[in-house]
Amino acid sequence: MERDKSKLKLAADHISYEYDKSGANRHKALDDVSFEVYEGEFVGLIGHTGSGKSTLMQHLNALLKPDQGTIWYDGQDIYEKGYDRKELRRRVGLVFQYPEHQLFEDTVFNEVCFGPKNFGMDEKQSELSAYAAIKKVGLPDECFYHSPFDLSGGQKRRVAIASVLAVKPEILIMDEPTAGLDPKGREELMEMILSLKESEGLSIVMVSHSMEDVAKLADRIVVMDKGHIVYDDEPRKVFAHYKELEEMGLAAPQMMYVMQDLKDAGFDVRTDVTTIEEAKEEILRIVT
Amino acid sequence: MGIIDINKVTYEYIRRDEDGNVEGITTAVNGVSLNVKAGEFIAILGHNGSGKSTLAKHINALLVPEEGSVIVDGMDTADEDKTLSIRQTAGMVFQNPDNQIIGQIVEEDVGFGPENMGVPTKEIWERVEESLRTVGMYEYRKKSPNKLSGGQKQRVSIASVIAMHPKCIVFDEPTAMLDPKGRREVIRAARALNDVENITIILITHYMEEAIYADRIFVMEEGSVVMQGTPETVFSQVDMLKSYRLDVPEVTELAWELKKAGVPIKFPILTREELKEELIRLGKR
Structure with missing residues (x-):
């Protein structure tokens, strides 16, 4: 795929990472992985359980530090001395699997305000930002002062996504955002994510086990297997390798x-x- | 009488404020009657919050109905003396394999259930072997569960249930967290238990493709059963399913779209093989 290098936002540059380096469960999760995210694009990240997707995700906003290689953001090495990695975590928002399990505040509004406050926005700014984020994920006004725990599964997940959006990220990385939702809930959430990309110009990286979802939404699909990236191309070209994908526990x-x-x-x-x-x-x- | 006899069951979740005053009541299951015959494969569909899981928890006495009754293999779930035997008769497999596995080694995990039931040691080992073979995980018996893939862990969870020799297994969204291969493995295991071991299966799922193997499908909405029948009957009502926030398998949807475009195609179509046959009949090469 031809790409405009001036739009490169985030790049993992030949990174490797090993878990439990000195222990019995020593295991190389990433082996010389290079991965790029461009402005405003939707990247689908697929791979079987244990292929290294989540480890890669956690490198993209500096939750894990690579053993070798580095991460570039807007042309800067994030492991250079003095680089503000807290600011990086604001710019690269991470939505974990089943994010609704991490909700803890007493109202939806307070929940969504927590992030911006934590990143140092003042009260007023935080509230404005939280308000806008809750609107963006399509939650009705009457939800604002409900306990997040009284909402449906799909709505809770929207609250969790709003919490990340409220800190105004430039890239949104999501780990299986539709897992456990009913068909309509999946469709609605996907539409919402697409609209974020269109209206906010957000770059999206979505880890998914649904080949149908990534085929429909992604501009580009990256396939991981055993800690390596094996394909990185537009969807129909990646899925043309359906036989190889099946051998990796995936499908077309x-x-x-x-x-x-x-x-x-x-x-x-x-x-x-x-x-x-x-x-x-x-x-x-x-x-x- | 069937192996599971759910008779006009109602169950409400009551929300209270800090002082214990009732803030709100959600009727999760509302007068549901449902009868499952021994050896049947049943699928229950419904959107998030439609009451499927609440109903499922009644089948092995994790919940007891407020109104109505649930009889499992002749035992009333309201009878506390029967709780243990009900749970041995009707096992459950949940969504997240990591929450269900307790052993350090696969075979230890599978042996836990029978050991807890007081099965003699020699028989425990026989059951462990037999259960792991049934789900195709025998070669992994000495492994640590954390080393397994999602689909493999979920098959260990299933083996742990089978080791208790249940007559019936309730699967509550067993594939929601799995990759495509893991999903196939788990569904294949469930179907084999039904076909070969004649274990009654109740599968709750959000994946319509998984429900096509069922003998009967029940669709729940707002705590009630709103549709029921064979997969052919249920999946032929595309618009109605969509109104319940559900869907049909992709091949069924494709056939539906072709039919709407005027193609004289048989409907419904549930599998790729059926679709291929029809298109070969209709197409020009």
Whole structure:
């Protein structure tokens, strides 16, 4: 993929990381990984459990320090002496898996105000920022003074995302934001994330186990396996390697298999199809 | 009578303020009746907060109904003397494998249940072996559970339940945290338990693809059962499912879209194989 280097925001530069370096469970989670995030793009990060996705995520906002290599943000090495890594953590927002388990305040509004206050914004600014963030995630006004614990699963998750948005990040990294949500909840949350990208110009990195979701939303897909990045390309090119993906415990979107079935049966159809809409068009061509 | 007989069950969560005054009442399950025959594979669908998990917790007496009754293999869950045998009869597998595994080694984890039940040592080992073989995890018996993938951990959780020789297993969103391979492994294990061991399966899921193997599907909304029937009947009602915040499998949706575009395609279609056959019949090569 051709990219405009002037829009490069964040880069992991040949990083390696090992857990339990001196112990019995010594294990190399990242092995010479290079990974870039550009302004305003949506990156899907996929890989089986234990492939290194979460370890990589935690490097991107300096929660873990690489053993080798470094991280660049806006052209600066974040491990250079004097670099403000707290500010980096504000710019690169991390939404963990099941973030609703981390809610603790008595009202939704206080919950969302906590982040900005913690990053040193004054009372007034924090409140304005929290208000805007709650609006952005699409929570109704009457939620503001409810306890976050009285909300539904999908709403709690929105509160958790709003808490990260309230500190005004430039990149939002999310670990399986739709896990455990019902189909409609998944769809709504995905729409909300897309709108953040469109209206705020946020860059998004989304870790997901749903091949359909990343195929639909991501501009680029990065595939991890055993601590390495094995593919980094636009979705249909990555999913063309569906056989290799299966060997890694992943898969291609359902629709790609459907088209492959038809091709195997002798139809002249495209197989680089990832969504229902595209599959429908291709099939209408051969049945009408 | 079936193995599980849920009869007009109602359950409410009551929220109280600091002084113990009632702040609000949420009726999670509202007059639900549901009968499951031994050896059946049942799927329960419904959006977050529709009452599925609350209902499921009634099946092994984690919750006892406020109104109505739940009879499991002839035992009333309201009878406290029966609680232990009910939990042996109806096991549960939850969403997060990390919360269910307690042993340091896989076989120890699987042996915990039968040991706790007072099964003689020799038989415990037989059960551990048999359960791990059933879910295809026998080679991992000496491993530490933290070394396993999500799908493997979840299969260990299943083995731990099977080791107690249940007649019925309730799976509460067992694949929500797993990668595609893990999801396949767990669903395959559940289907094999049903087909081969004849264990009754109740699967709660948000993945419509996983429900197509069920004998019957129940759809819950606001604490009530609003749809029920075979996968064919339930998934043919695309608009109604969507109104309940649910969906249909992707291939079903594709067939639905083709049908709306005027293609004389059979409906519903639930599997890739069916879709392929239909399109071969309809298509021009």
